[in-house]
Amino acid sequence: MKFTRARGVGLLGIFIAIVLLFAVNNSLGNKITETSKIQSIWDFTSTIRIPDSAKLKEDPKAPPVAAIELPTMITISLICGALILVGGTLIAKNPERGWVAPYMSSVIGFGFFSILLWAVANNSVDLSDTLSRVVRLGTPIAIGALAGIVCERSGVVNIGIEGMMLTAACFGYAAAAISARMIYGESLPANVVKGVVWLPLIIGILGAILTGGMMAALHAWLSIRFKVDQVISGTVINIMAVGITGFTRTNFLLKFESPLRAGLPQMPLGPLADIPLLGPILFDHKPITYLMILMVIGLNFFLFRTVWGLRTRAIGEHPKAADTVGINVNRMRYRNVIIGGMIAGVAGAWFSLEGSFGFDDGMTNGQGFISLAAMIFGKWNPIGAFGGSLLFSSADALQLKVQAYNFDLPSQFMQMLPYVVTLIVLAGVIGRAKPPAASGKVYEK
Amino acid sequence: MTANVVPALEVRNITKQFPGVLANDHISFTLLPGEIHAFLGENGAGKSTLMNILYGLYDPDEGEILINGKLAKIKNPADAIGLGLGMVHQEYALVDTLTVTENIILGTELRKGPVLNAKEASQRVRELSEQYGLAVPPDAIVGDLPVGVQQRVEILKALYRNVNMLILDEPTAVLTPQEADDLFRVMRELADQGKALIFITHKLREVREVADRITVLRRGKVVGDADPKTASEGQLAALMVGRDVVLKVDKTAANPGDVVLKVRNLNLRDDRGLTVLDDVSIDVHAGEVLGIAGVQGNGQTELVEAITGLQALPSGSIELLGKDITNRPPRSITEQGVAYIPEDRKGTGLVLGYSIRDNLVLSTYYKPPFTKGLTFNDPAIDENAKELIATFDVRTPSATTTAGSLSGGNQQKIIVAREFTRKNRLLIASQPTRGIDVGSIEFIHNQIIKQRDAGLAVLLVSAELDEVLALADRVAVMYHGKIVGILPIAEATRERVGLLMAGIQEQPNGK
Numbered sequence: 001m002k003f004t005r006a007r008g009v010g011l012l013g014i015f016i017a018i019v020l021l022f023a024v025n026n027s028l029g030n031k032i033t034e035t036s037k038i039q040s041i042w043d044f045t046s047t048i049r050i051p052d053s054a055k056l057k058e059d060p061k062a063p064p065v066a067a068i069e070l071p072t073m074i075t076i077s078l079i080c081g082a083l084i085l086v087g088g089t090l091i092a093k094n095p096e097r098g099w100v101a102p103y104m105s106s107v108i109g110f111g112f113f114s115i116l117l118w119a120v121a122n123n124s125v126d127l128s129d130t131l132s133r134v135v136r137l138g139t140p141i142a143i144g145a146l147a148g149i150v151c152e153r154s155g156v157v158n159i160g161i162e163g164m165m166l167t168a169a170c171f172g173y174a175a176a177a178i179s180a181r182m183i184y185g186e187s188l189p190a191n192v193v194k195g196v197v198w199l200p201l202i203i204g205i206l207g208a209i210l211t212g213g214m215m216a217a218l219h220a221w222l223s224i225r226f227k228v229d230q231v232i233s234g235t236v237i238n239i240m241a242v243g244i245t246g247f248t249r250t251n252f253l254l255k256f257e258s259p260l261r262a263g264l265p266q267m268p269l270g271p272l273a274d275i276p277l278l279g280p281i282l283f284d285h286k287p288i289t290y291l292m293i294l295m296v297i298g299l300n301f302f303l304f305r306t307v308w309g310l311r312t313r314a315i316g317e318h319p320k321a322a323d324t325v326g327i328n329v330n331r332m333r334y335r336n337v338i339i340g341g342m343i344a345g346v347a348g349a350w351f352s353l354e355g356s357f358g359f360d361d362g363m364t365n366g367q368g369f370i371s372l373a374a375m376i377f378g379k380w381n382p383i384g385a386f387g388g389s390l391l392f393s394s395a396d397a398l399q400l401k402v403q404a405y406n407f408d409l410p411s412q413f414m415q416m417l418p419y420v421v422t423l424i425v426l427a428g429v430i431g432r433a434k435p436p437a438a439s440g441k442v443y444e445k
Numbered sequence: 446m447t448a449n450v451v452p453a454l455e456v457r458n459i460t461k462q463f464p465g466v467l468a469n470d471h472i473s474f475t476l477l478p479g480e481i482h483a484f485l486g487e488n489g490a491g492k493s494t495l496m497n498i499l500y501g502l503y504d505p506d507e508g509e510i511l512i513n514g515k516l517a518k519i520k521n522p523a524d525a526i527g528l529g530l531g532m533v534h535q536e537y538a539l540v541d542t543l544t545v546t547e548n549i550i551l552g553t554e555l556r557k558g559p560v561l562n563a564k565e566a567s568q569r570v571r572e573l574s575e576q577y578g579l580a581v582p583p584d585a586i587v588g589d590l591p592v593g594v595q596q597r598v599e600i601l602k603a604l605y606r607n608v609n610m611l612i613l614d615e616p617t618a619v620l621t622p623q624e625a626d627d628l629f630r631v632m633r634e635l636a637d638q639g640k641a642l643i644f645i646t647h648k649l650r651e652v653r654e655v656a657d658r659i660t661v662l663r664r665g666k667v668v669g670d671a672d673p674k675t676a677s678e679g680q681l682a683a684l685m686v687g688r689d690v691v692l693k694v695d696k697t698a699a700n701p702g703d704v705v706l707k708v709r710n711l712n713l714r715d716d717r718g719l720t721v722l723d724d725v726s727i728d729v730h731a732g733e734v735l736g737i738a739g740v741q742g743n744g745q746t747e748l749v750e751a752i753t754g755l756q757a758l759p760s761g762s763i764e765l766l767g768k769d770i771t772n773r774p775p776r777s778i779t780e781q782g783v784a785y786i787p788e789d790r791k792g793t794g795l796v797l798g799y800s801i802r803d804n805l806v807l808s809t810y811y812k813p814p815f816t817k818g819l820t821f822n823d824p825a826i827d828e829n830a831k832e833l834i835a836t837f838d839v840r841t842p843s844a845t846t847t848a849g850s851l852s853g854g855n856q857q858k859i860i861v862a863r864e865f866t867r868k869n870r871l872l873i874a875s876q877p878t879r880g881i882d883v884g885s886i887e888f889i890h891n892q893i894i895k896q897r898d899a900g901l902a903v904l905l906v907s908a909e910l911d912e913v914l915a916l917a918d919r920v921a922v923m924y925h926g927k928i929v930g931i932l933p934i935a936e937a938t939r940e941r942v943g944l945l946m947a948g949i950q951e952q953p954n955g956k
Contacts, residue, residue, distance in 0.1 A: 096714075306559045310554065317542050321548075325552030326522070437541070
């Protein structure tokens with residue numbers, strides 16, 4: 001019997017299912033001694049609530065639209081049983097194609113669901129809130145992935161997205177803080193204290209975009225003009241970003257008094273936000289999250305329907321062919337890398353102006369690299385990359401969610417989850433994803 | 446020919462000097478509208494340099510180019526296209542992942558503002574393909590199409606840009622004979638509609654078939670003009686090479702012995718899951734040449750790499766003299782008596798940065814007399830180099846010259862010298878004469894026959910059908926990873942093999 005990818009994935013799936021089953025069994029067993037009402041692990045139930053978004057605003061105790069009560073152990077056992085069964089089939093039959101990706105995706109998807117049920121045993125969870133959080137946390141990852149797509153589709157590898165994001169987060173925040181001080185002085189006037197101070201925040205976003213663009217221009221200059229290896233050049237950007245932002249924060253941001261106290265506000269889209277489940281997931285977010293969705297759709301259109309997109313795809317795949325029909329390959333690459341950096345700048349603004357308000361050292365926390373994983377997962381397509389981003393952010397959202405439930409899996413393990421998932425996805429699910437053929441190669445006539 | 450027609454293109458005294466080579470030496474010619482003008486010459490005769498100058502890829506040192514009677518400055522391909530001059534390169538300038546239409550319109554897009562006008566573009570492609578009889582599927586992904594169709598896309602790309610002159614650089618190199626005939630029909634059609642065509646080739650048969658006029662180049666100079674109707678192949682060959690050439694390989698009938706190589710049921714898929722080898726089984730006997738014909742990329746490369754141990758096999762078996770060598774390491778296979786001339790001379794055959802003397806011991810350096818204890822025995826290696834350079838007529842200033850600085854023919858001789866001087870039972874020669882001069886071709890062909898007559902089993906893989914037909918005793922044809930037919934040489938006519946190469950199976954009972 002030969003070891004193949006299908007068999008490896010089958011084995012991994014079975015392993016994950018068995019470990020999960022044992023862990024749940026143990027953990028629920030331990031809970032029985034503490035509570036007297038429950039006699040056996042089969043008595044635990046997990047409740048999933050879908051709250052009534054419209055009424056929730058007036059009455060925080062408004063009854064949910066739906067509350068589904070699932071027997072915890074039975075549901076998890078069924079899920080794991082099915083995963084083991086399919087995994088076994090994979091090992092026995094060794095199918096050559098078409099099985100691996102769906103199987104691994106269901107292992108991850110159902111695995112997440114089981115962990116959620118496990119965490120809320122004898123308790124209930126708000127589904128709208130959980131899923132809304134997935135979209136929110138997926139925002140910087142998705143935007144970063146778009147930045148990567150714009151670069152790599154034109155043939156320039158960009159592993160400096162993390163650094164571009166971090167620098168943009170730092171200087172975006174600085175731009176907002178300084179402009180607020182210049183406009184309003186030491187404190188906000190009474191009439192705007194309560195409202196949102198849009199002008200400095202927008203200046204902050206623009207500052208972040210500009211910063212991202214400048215970092216990218218450096219990357220482009222090094223890798224196109226001086227033909228520096230693109231991975232090295234990207235690494236230079238990442239290392240430099242840590243230094244610049246650390247310096248700026250300790251020597252400037254920490255000492256600077258800004259009247260600005262809050263970042264970008266929540267912007268529910270009127271009645272749409274009141275739709276149960278769908279409303280909170282799609283229509284009750286802050287501005288950059290909406291912008292992300294528009295950018296995904298927009299880039300998909302630009303890449304596949306416009307002259308710019310056609311040329312971008314051509315120079316990333318076969319620059320010589322593009323050159324012979326009169327396209328200036330290097331000029332287009334400069335332009336695309338800088339546009340990519342500006343997009344990464346938007347993701348940077350998310351960190352310091354939307355996700356939280358303020359700048360911390362290393363606050364991008366590897367999300368730029370996860371963006372690249374999402375890009376690869378999506379095979380360099382905007383929509384696919386968006387899907388990848390949601391997969392990775394759901395690992396993150398789950399991790400944050402279960403911490404609130406006094407969950408007995410060590411929090412360090414849960415914090416590893418997004419990265420472990422990234423690893424499994426890159427190695428197992430997508431197999432060999434084919435990057436643009438000329439990606440990473442210097443173009444010389 | 447009327448004297449008062451303005452030539453579409455006139456070239457006067459073009460000269461181009463590369464370091465060490467005078468690639469073009471005062472070349473002049475004219476190209477009239479509606480004619481097919483063939484340029485015949487060996488590799489390295491300066492044909493490609495000349496065309497690259499016309500297409501704006503090189504700057505000439507001297508000389509001028511007139512288009513429609515007016516002096517033209519061509520700085521880059523875009524200029525050339527603007528002046529109505531298009532070119533189809535040997536390696537197609539097509540983006541594999543884009544559709545046919547996208548490839549054709551790239552750079553000169555039909556647009557509504559920034560947005561592509563996809564509908565009108567594919568309509569325009571359809572019109573053009575009907576006008577010139579070049580059938581292509583406008584919305585197919587180019588990478589999925591056969592090379593013959595890809596070539597049509599290249600031609601359409603030029604026509605879409607309204608060129609009236611078209612340079613075709615070795616257009617038949619990757620085509621089956623039938624695809625080549627189809628190309629000739631298209632070329633004639635284009636000429637009839639008033640386009641002027643330059644057809645570059647080194648295949649004598651083709652120029653006589655399609656050209657209106659022939660110019661022969663040798664060592665960067667025009668050495669003669671010929672009329673395809675009157676010139677014989679022998680005359681053309683003599684012009685090309687500068688001396689009389691034996692076009693046929695002299696050989697006696699084969700005297701096949703026992704089976705040396707036994708290949709059974711090889712199957713292989715590539716990363717995308719597409720079939721590369723489809724149940725391949727062949728036998729090669731001692732003292733015979735089994736030639737494998739087929740258009741490039743039909744599994745020949747993988748078959749050869751499987752036999753030499755460079756490609757792992759999931760199923761099937763390979764036996765050498767009754768001993769199983771399936772999935773054995775390459776060195777072990779080499780040591781059991783397999784000589785190998787790889788198709789990629791520069792990547793697989795030689796270490797270009799190493800000296801000739803080192804390249805000559807690449808497969809034996811670890812054995813005495815070349816190694817003594819832990820160190821090399823330099824005198825033995827030098828002696829070996831001296832001897833082989835003389836025996837195999839490698840033209841080089843010294844044994845310490847790097848392999849990369851030699852011509853293709855001399856590089857190939859180094860490989861032949863290295864491989865043929867071991868004790869061998871099987872010779873695998875993959876594209877042994879690709880891109881080398883006629884003199885070296887003759888030499889290598891004779892060497893291969895000599896090995897056969899010494900009792901080796903020879904497996905010859907070549908995309909040049911003429912080469913297979915000249916050397917082989919039996920011809921196997923590969924198509925889509927499958928052996929679609931094995932013919933004794935007496936029955937292997939150009940037409941029969943050509944049909945098999947195109948995947949058309951012989952139907953004994955009509956249907």
